[in-house]
Amino acid sequence: xxxxxxxxxxxxxxxxxxxxxxxxxxxxxxxxxxxxxxxxxxxxxxxxxxxxxxxxxxxxxxxxxxxxxxxxxxxxxxxxxxxxxxxxxxxxxxxxxxxxxxxxxxxxxxxxxxxxxxxxxxxxxxxxxxxxxxxxxxxxxxxxxxxxxxxxxxxxxxxxxxxxxxxxxxxxxxxxxxxxxxxxxxxxxxxxxxxxxxxxxxxxxxxxxxxxxxxxxxxxxxxxxxxxxxxxxxxxxxxxxxxxxxxxxxxxxxxxxxxxxxxxxxxxxxxxxxxxxxxxxxxxxxxxxxxx
Amino acid sequence: xxxxxxxxxxxxxxxxxxxxxxxxxxxxxxxxxxxxxxxxxxxxxxxxxxxxxxxxxxxxxxxxxxxxxxxxxxxxxxxxxxxxxxxxxxxxxxxxxxxxxxxxxxxxxxxxxxxxxxxxxxxxxxxxxxxxxxxxxxxxxxxxxxxxxxxxxxxxxxxxxx
Ligand SMILES: Cc1cc2nc3c(=O)[nH]c(=O)nc-3n(C[C@H](O)[C@H](O)[C@H](O)COP(=O)(O)OP(=O)(O)OC[C@H]3O[C@@H](n4cnc5c(N)ncnc54)[C@H](O)[C@@H]3O)c2cc1C
Ligand code: FES
Ligand code: FES
Numbered sequence: 001x002x003x004x005x006x007x008x009x010x011x012x013x014x015x016x017x018x019x020x021x022x023x024x025x026x027x028x029x030x031x032x033x034x035x036x037x038x039x040x041x042x043x044x045x046x047x048x049x050x051x052x053x054x055x056x057x058x059x060x061x062x063x064x065x066x067x068x069x070x071x072x073x074x075x076x077x078x079x080x081x082x083x084x085x086x087x088x089x090x091x092x093x094x095x096x097x098x099x100x101x102x103x104x105x106x107x108x109x110x111x112x113x114x115x116x117x118x119x120x121x122x123x124x125x126x127x128x129x130x131x132x133x134x135x136x137x138x139x140x141x142x143x144x145x146x147x148x149x150x151x152x153x154x155x156x157x158x159x160x161x162x163x164x165x166x167x168x169x170x171x172x173x174x175x176x177x178x179x180x181x182x183x184x185x186x187x188x189x190x191x192x193x194x195x196x197x198x199x200x201x202x203x204x205x206x207x208x209x210x211x212x213x214x215x216x217x218x219x220x221x222x223x224x225x226x227x228x229x230x231x232x233x234x235x236x237x238x239x240x241x242x243x244x245x246x247x248x249x250x251x252x253x254x255x256x257x258x259x260x261x262x263x264x265x266x267x268x269x270x271x272x273x274x275x276x277x278x279x280x281x282x283x284x285x286x287x288x289x290x291x292x
Numbered sequence: 293x294x295x296x297x298x299x300x301x302x303x304x305x306x307x308x309x310x311x312x313x314x315x316x317x318x319x320x321x322x323x324x325x326x327x328x329x330x331x332x333x334x335x336x337x338x339x340x341x342x343x344x345x346x347x348x349x350x351x352x353x354x355x356x357x358x359x360x361x362x363x364x365x366x367x368x369x370x371x372x373x374x375x376x377x378x379x380x381x382x383x384x385x386x387x388x389x390x391x392x393x394x395x396x397x398x399x400x401x402x403x404x405x406x407x408x409x410x411x412x413x414x415x416x417x418x419x420x421x422x423x424x425x426x427x428x429x430x431x432x433x434x435x436x437x438x439x440x441x442x443x444x445x446x447x448x449x450x451x452x453x454x
Binding site for chain 1: 310311312314333334335338341347348349350352353354355357358360401404405420421423424425
């Protein structure tokens with residue numbers, strides 16, 4: 001395998017990292033778990049002068065509850081999310097999404113910050129972050145800004161993050177007792193597969209049987225970036241979510257998505273699967289809610 | 293070139309290498325640990341799996357500069373012919389290895405999984421744990437059986453010790 005000519009530096013603090021990112025003379029790029037970056041490096045697509053290795057910046061690896069929010073350090077691995085009691089109890093949809101990423105090796109290596117920064121339309125944590133109203137903290141040497149997740153992505157592989165910025169933190173809503181979420185994914189192989197379609201759902205339930213007070217639905221891989229299915233979300237509130245209503249909502253999803261055809265699937269197949277995944281997700285959520 | 297220090301299979305090593313060289317290549321070319329294999333080179337097959345600080349990772353996607361001061365365990369560290377681990381013996385007994393190319397990766401993934409549990413895993417659990425490892429010979433059934441019988445054996449052995 002061709003060895004990159006680039007140098008690699010490992011800052012031991014965030015401040016040191018911000019200084020390195022501020023370098024105007026050389027091209028630099030962050031390296032976290034490396035599951036996207038090293039693949040691209042080997043393909044010769046990403047070749048900065050210097051890789052800034054942040055894998056061991058443990059100050060950015062934490063999950064904690066602050067007031068009614070959950071703060072997640074950008075270097076938190078997918079395995080950390082899967083194993084976190086707090087995430088499983090208060091943001092179940094994110095734990096489920098992390099569990100669907102690649103295989104165990106990839107979950108051990110890959111980070112939530114890397115998943116966001118790569119900005120793949122198929123990134124699995126991203127729809128979950130959409131329905132949890134995530135805010136992303138970006139820091140540079142001179143500035144700190146908090147951007148809502150819906151404003152982060154500008155296209156496939158593109159974000160508003162500037163070259164001297166690092167994602168430091170992800171802040172999500174902590175779900176109440178009456179809120180439930182689910183993540184559904186369709187890929188070619190259970191482990192290690194890029195999503196053909198994925199969907200994250202988060203519902204706030206009422207007192208009456210299957211009454212939904214509010215719901216959020218985000219689809220991945222069916223548009224240039226993640227999209228919210230606003231018509232379907234509106235329909236969630238109209239009638240209790242019995243099976244025929246779920247079927248109607250899922251049918252409406254067909255019109256909300258705008259997928260492309262590529263090597264992995266045709267647009268028509270993606271549309272059909274978007275409907276089916278939403279239907280399955282809502283159906284499973286209702287079963288779970290009634291068994292609770 | 294840079295001198296990079298880390299621990300491999302219990303031994304402290306110092307290698308002189310470009311820090312962006314994949315760990316897999318350093319293990320094989322500089323340290324003569326040729327158990328870990330390269331197949332896809334991009335995280336999809338698991339034949340290069342090693343443990344870093346106890347967690348299984350694909351060494352083809354880790355740069356050697358990233359493991360400074362860390363602890364790496366390869367299939368050789370799980371056991372060699374003279375001190376084979378129960379898991380490796382189970383692979384032999386169950387006939388879970390044919391050409392053998394994938395075996396070191398499976399051994400490391402399975403070892404890391406067994407280290408985390410204290411029961412005999414179900415077939416589904418083993419499949420999830422080993423989902424990142426591909427084998428083109430065995431058809432997997434024997435590999436799954438080997439992992440289960442190793443778990444059984446370690447539990448009985450521990451029972452005897454206690
Ligand atoms: C075999 C295989 C299977 C995969 N399967 C899936 C899957 O099922 N679902 C899925 O969503 N993804 C999948 N991926 C993609 C990848 O594993 C994830 O996107 C992962 O979360 C990336 O995180 P990382 O830490 O490895 O990022 P890296 O590879 O280290 O970095 C990726 C990019 O993000 C930037 N970056 C990293 N951290 C930060 C930060 N804190 N701030 C700013 N920029 C940063 C880097 O500069 C780089 O541009 C797969 C990859 C492989 C190789
Ligand atoms: S060679 Fe590393 S995963 Fe295939
Ligand atoms: S034994 Fe040949 S690839 Fe698994």
